[in-house]
Amino acid sequence: MPSRYDAIIIGAGHNGLVTAAYLAKAGRRVLVLERREILGGCCITEEVWPGYKVSSAAYVNSLLRPEIIRDLELKKYGFEMIPRSPSSFTPFPDGRYLMMGPDKEITHREIAKFSPRDAEQYPKYEAMLTRVADFLEPMLVQTPPDPFAGLGNLWELGKLGYRFRGMGRNAAAEAVEVLTGAATPILDRWFESQQLKATLATDAVIGAFAPPSHPGTAYVLFHHVMGECDGVRGVWGYVRGGMGTISNSIASAAKRHGAEIRPNSPVARILVKDGRATGVALQDGTEFHASAVASCADANVTFLKLMDAKDLPADFVASVKTIDYSSATVKINVALSEPPRFSCLPTAGVGPQHHGTMHVCPDLDYIERAYDDAKYGKPAANPILECTMATALDATLAPAGKHILSMFVQYAPYTLKGTTWDAERDKFADRCFDILNEYAPNFKRSVIDRRIYAPPDMEREWGITGGNIMQGAMSLSNLFSFRPVAGFANYRTPIAGLYLCGAAAHPGGGVMGAAGWNAAREMLRDGR
Structure with a gap:
């Protein structure tokens, strides 16, 4: 395997794969290095239980740029949207x-x-x-x-x-x-x-x-x-085969144009010489060299973990340290023997109520009280539940007659006051299940299995600081010309040849691919 490339991409999240695909399409020799065995970052499908294909993190799509779908011919590689109605x-x-x-x-x-x-x-x-x-x-x-x-x-x-x-x-x-x-x-x-x-x-x-x-x-x-x-x-939908189909289709397009993608290859260090990025070193010591390196990881990981602070301007490091990675989200994936049967619409089997997002959130005060709990370091006593059941429209995801429920829950902070997530993880999930059961009394008895991701679990599993799914807050002070920090919103960094290509850069979080596409354009503009 060669050790010299035109460009190295750190992380095979969907944005990193987009960058790789566009660079490879332009004739660049590209290497993508992914620390996990699966491609996609937070845009993945995993067989968590035998026969159940779970979108472990991201779960619905609409924002993936149509230009990317067209340019990379993603439909040739299995990308297919299933519109949700009702939503x-x-x-x-x-x-x-x-x-x-x-x-x-x-x-x-x-x-x-x-x-x-x-x-x-x-x-x-x-x-x-x-x-x-x-x-x-x-x-x-x-x-x-x-x-x-x-x-x-x-x-x-x-x-x-x-x-x-x-x-x-x-x-x-x-x-x-x-x-x-x-x-x-x-x-x-x-x-x-x-x-x-x-x-x-x-x-x-x-x-x-x-x-x-x-x-x-x-x-x-x-x-x-x-x-x-x-x-x-404005229509949101499921991706047939799960969200990982997006990442896999982009990866296939990148490979078709000559990109090399290596899973199980965790990067330990970005190599810098005389103020220029020269490549990366893996955890096992293997080095790869290139005139351009693009990181799909967040700014905290890229600059504070994969680099030596002495290689970066002190004011830049100080700005990176101010980025807000607060998170209060828990993701629970559930295997079900039957769909939730809501008391207000007690039809058996799959109905229109299961097609879109099922909200459990009765009024605005309910949201405010849930936030108040998290603000003081506690998981919400009455959390907001956003549930989706992609198997209502895509039967390929689970065994016949069975279903997958994706439960996106707020609010629950990364750091708990007086306790730990190891002590609270299952208790919090039990509370979420009790709440849904109040509206759909068959829910708890229909549960076959579950997997819970608290914010520290998201950080550990998917490499996102603080469990923040947006790779940093999406407030006005962290958007557009100020993302990730002022003066470096054009995908370039203080290190020549080092770029950001993930959600840490403009336009931020969501399965858009825009950050990866924009970064590739700037790299090509620089002759990378």
């Missing part, structure tokens, strides 16, 4: 339920059960978010300009300002509020129904250690109208 189901303690999207007539009828006024308002609300998304979405595949650098950057900022002005005063004000504000005031202004507001608010806090009343949470709201599923905008 959302929320049962309530009083025996009612709310089922939403993407069918507009169904959504209108369902919201009207709780508030005819809200049913009329909802399309206008979505139109507002779409206006914001139309402005922001092109920025996802743009290299952020540095406002403190040369004239070219100022020109790019000027073009951005011109586009912003073109939105008009009212739409621009909406965009600023969505970018910087809290979700709760926006939802309160648009709607009166607690049931609708609670359902929508869960979209604002997904993966964040913040309640919807905190500034910055509104930014995530507009994501549900972004992306697409088979060309239909």
Whole structure:
């Protein structure tokens, strides 16, 4: 095996694989080094139990850039989306339920059960978010300009300002509020129904250690109208075969263009000489050399664990140390003998209520109280549950008649006060199961097996600092020209030839592939 390459990619997360595929397609000799035996980072499918193919971490898709699907011909390699309809189901303690999207007539009828006024308002609300998304979405595949650098950057900022002005005063004000504000005031202004507001608010806090009343949470709201599923905008879906199909299809495209991918190859050190990256060393001492190295790991891992601080400017290291990796998310994957049978919709077998995300979150105060527990170092006594059952639409994932439930839970902090996750992990999962059982009384007896990932487990398993699924907070101070830190948002680093290509860079978390694509473009622009 050769030891010299044009580019080395650290980590085979989906972004790293995208970077590798684009570089290889451009004729570069590329090596991808992945510490685990499986490719994909947090975008994986694992056979956790015999016959059960589980999307262990990420579980739904919409944001994967259509340009990447097209350019890399991912459908040739097995990538296939399954749209979800309905997309959302929320049962309530009083025996009612709310089922939403993407069918507009169904959504209108369902919201009207709780508030005819809200049913009329909802399309206008979505139109507002779409206006914001139309402005922001092109920025996802743009290299952020540095406002403190040369004239070219100022020109790019000027073009951005011109586009912003073109939105008009009212739409621009909406965009600023969505970018910087809290979700709760926006939802309160648009709607009166607690049931609708609670359902929508869960979209604002997904993966964040913040309640919807905190500034910055509104930014995530507009994501549900972004992306697409088979060309239909704003529709989220499952990936046939699980989320790992995304990573595997990108890896196949990269290999087709000549990239070499090595699993079970943990990088121990990025090699630097005279201020330039020269390659990497594995934990077993093996060295590989290249004129360019791109890290798909987060900034903490890349700069503070894989590098010697003396090779980096002190002010840069200080800035990296300020990145917020707070996490309050637990992921529980469950094998079931039958679907949850909700008391409010007690049909046997798979029904429309199982197609999309099943929310257990009765009102906004419920979210705030759950956050309050975590704020003081405790797992929420009454956590928010977001459950999906991909087997409702993809029977290839489990044995006949059996199902997989993905439970995404908030809030539960990385560090617990007065106890440890080893002591609390199963107790917290039991509490989550008790809550779901209150709405679907057959749930607990249908459980065959489960696997629980608390924030420290996510860090250990998937290499994400603090268990933060976004590789760092997605607040305004950590976005666009300030991600990962000010002055280094263009995928380059203080070390010549060293790049970031994962969610630590713009545009951040989510299964988009945009960070990997953008990084590859800048590397090629540098002649790497």
